[in-house]
Amino acid sequence: MAHHNIDVQSAFEAVCALFHNLKPREKEKIRANFTCSYIRRGEIIFRDGEVPSGLVCLYKGKVKIFKEGVGGRDQIVRMARPVGFFGYRAMFADENHIATAEALEDSIICTIERDCLLEILKTNANLTFHILKSLATELGFSNNRTITLTQKHIRGRLAESLLFLRDTYGLEDDGQTIKVYLSREDLANLSNMTTSNAIRTLSGLCNESVIDLDGRRIKILDAYRLDRISNLG
Amino acid sequence: MAHHNIDVQSAFEAVCALFHNLKPREKEKIRANFTCSYIRRGEIIFRDGEVPSGLVCLYKGKVKIFKEGVGGRDQIVRMARPVGFFGYRAMFADENHIATAEALEDSIICTIERDCLLEILKTNANLTFHILKSLATELGFSNNRTITLTQKHIRGRLAESLLFLRDTYGLEDDGQTIKVYLSREDLANLSNMTTSNAIRTLSGLCNESVIDLDGRRIKILDAYRLDRISNLG
DNA sequence: ATAAAAATATGCTGTTAAGCATCTACGGTT
């Protein structure tokens, strides 16, 4: 989108800061294969089935990564926050994407061209090891998530999602409001339930004064109880 | 178990074959930090919460890796087959184990001491990249599995598990019998259902001549239909 | 060989959450 001025150099520096132990020559190489683009809320960044073009980084905004399940019911598998990578799994596994990425708000994303990055990785063991570690951590999350989504009851799943969103995006200055505004449908798709049940369960938690609702603004009033609901409910 | 003669050298060569691009010096180093042990059916190899001692490799036998869920209901997150690694996620993520590994039959496992391996990885980018790729692939599996376990119906989940077991352990010489003999409970824990429902659903598939049951022996009579049930049921 | 324990089979009941349908509130467009 040419009408938006993106400070590519700032974005580049921010993205590079995510890499550790980058040699000057490697940094130059990345600079030459680095692109930025402005993405509108609701726009798709990549789709399930597509070939990964490179390493994608979220510089500004929020992005959900989801898989379409049986009967058009989506499951959100990841929420990206700035500054951080996403959509790298498929690239490293040498596979097509197995999920779709969509901007939740107007965002700026950067891409490092695939071959450029792979070349660097093949000679920089430290960097490769660093990424390996991230993948191992994420695999742990994913395994935990499988247990959560299959075994916890609706209230527990929703409570966990709210805590997850708080931990991922933080709180507003009031120290209570979760810094992300999701539709009830997205909240449902994150927590493996129908939209109706997300609405119902949110109302329930609100009636019990565990949370407070104001449209899509969600305030956590009683984090301790929410945590208990997540762990035992 | 000293009364069992394990051919450590053969095991060592088999394990090394899993690594690609191993330099002679690195191989020597691994040999010096390589141990083997005999594990009885039902024995625990590592437990949820423990510190990973090193890279574990299954040389002979079968191993399940599971997480204890809410209310003592386990979820099997991985099935290891020889010759292959398991329990490496926690080590690479620098975390304690988040699951328990138990031998499904008498097995031989080998361990490469942790620091030894990490040292090699930090200088061998090719090898590190290879492992990175494996982790990325496994993360894809895990994400797919989350969708399956949460969205498919019982029949679909069980059918998928049977196909998964066939693909993991292969078939007996008759070309039909799955080469692993799990309890109904393990089958249930693999498919996210109660033992009762695993038994019921297996009986159902047997009545429909999709599979044949003889104790723990499971024959796939109609792989095409089983596949359809997995994908649509 | 026999007792005890574990695994398997099967039926019945209850709960959870999905599937709908209906109604209301809100947001963006003309």
Place this chain on the structure above:
DNA sequence: AACCGTAGATGCTTAACAGCATATTTTTAT
């Protein structure tokens, strides 16, 4: 401001599956 479309709220009904009880078979230990 009036319109439309989407999102949110809420109630009712039903399907899927868990939970439990009991019976039977198989395995393990002594």
